[in-house]
Amino acid sequence: MKISVFHIGKTKSQNLLNLSDDYMKRIGHYCAVEEEVFKSDDQVLKSVDSTDYLVVLDEKGKNVSSEGLSELFLKHMNEATKKIVFFIGGADGVLPQIKKRANFILSLSKMTMMHEIALVVLMEQIYRAFTIIRNEPYHRG
Amino acid sequence: MKISVFHIGKTKSQNLLNLSDDYMKRIGHYCAVEEEVFKSDDQVLKSVDSTDYLVVLDEKGKNVSSEGLSELFLKHMNEATKKIVFFIGGADGVLPQIKKRANFILSLSKMTMMHEIALVVLMEQIYRAFTIIRNEPYHRG
Numbered sequence: 001m002k003i004s005v006f007h008i009g010k011t012k013s014q015n016l017l018n019l020s021d022d023y024m025k026r027i028g029h030y031c032a033v034e035e036e037v038f039k040s041d042d043q044v045l046k047s048v049d050s051t052d053y054l055v056v057l058d059e060k061g062k063n064v065s066s067e068g069l070s071e072l073f074l075k076h077m078n079e080a081t082k083k084i085v086f087f088i089g090g091a092d093g094v095l096p097q098i099k100k101r102a103n104f105i106l107s108l109s110k111m112t113m114m115h116e117i118a119l120v121v122l123m124e125q126i127y128r129a130f131t132i133i134r135n136e137p138y139h140r141g
Numbered sequence: 142m143k144i145s146v147f148h149i150g151k152t153k154s155q156n157l158l159n160l161s162d163d164y165m166k167r168i169g170h171y172c173a174v175e176e177e178v179f180k181s182d183d184q185v186l187k188s189v190d191s192t193d194y195l196v197v198l199d200e201k202g203k204n205v206s207s208e209g210l211s212e213l214f215l216k217h218m219n220e221a222t223k224k225i226v227f228f229i230g231g232a233d234g235v236l237p238q239i240k241k242r243a244n245f246i247l248s249l250s251k252m253t254m255m256h257e258i259a260l261v262v263l264m265e266q267i268y269r270a271f272t273i274i275r276n277e278p279y280h281r282g
Binding site: 013014015016018019022059063064065066068069091092093108109110111112113114117120121124125128139140 | 154155156157159160163200204205206207209210232233234249250251252253254255258261262265266269280281
């Protein structure tokens, strides 16, 4: 299973960029992972394969615990899903056709986060999910 | 109204430290704000005044939208509350007596975040709440 994180707009804050790069590296120890930056929502669906499991982030989506995310990963590993794609939209939200294609709409928080912060929160959750699967001491839920 | 953010343990990541310092400065344009770092939960309640409105962060608490947080601030401004204290516990969670003293238990996310990340998420939400109150263009909910 491979993980892709798609998002809109290059992160401008060097601090947030360093944090998401650091988590990318950490996730890479468990799983093939890539990040793709898009200029706008229009291009996103062209990069999503029909077999990809698309998780779109939206504050009105489903709230899941860290354990819940790890169970989702385990399920897809067992089902031999090739790729899970996470998509974080820009400040204007996500186009309806992307939400329609989504296999899962995930809410990190009921609060509206700046999308660069949402990216770091998501990266930490992906990393945390693997430490839960491996029963490593990082997570104390 | 003054805002205090209490948390356990100095942030070690320079990137996260820079981010929370940056939000502290931004919040300071709207409201007197201070940050206090504690070594352990034991010392926290000694620094909470009986008139303080204590908001404890816990993933099992109440989920509130960004607008909801701004309404909470407005309410306390109108009621002339002297201080709102936010408390983020360490990796081992929050002592029961602190939860008992809490006026409000707030969940940023159903997911367990590293507490230094929770600090940055909270800081951004406090900042965002003031931009909502002032009707400034930062927030597009």
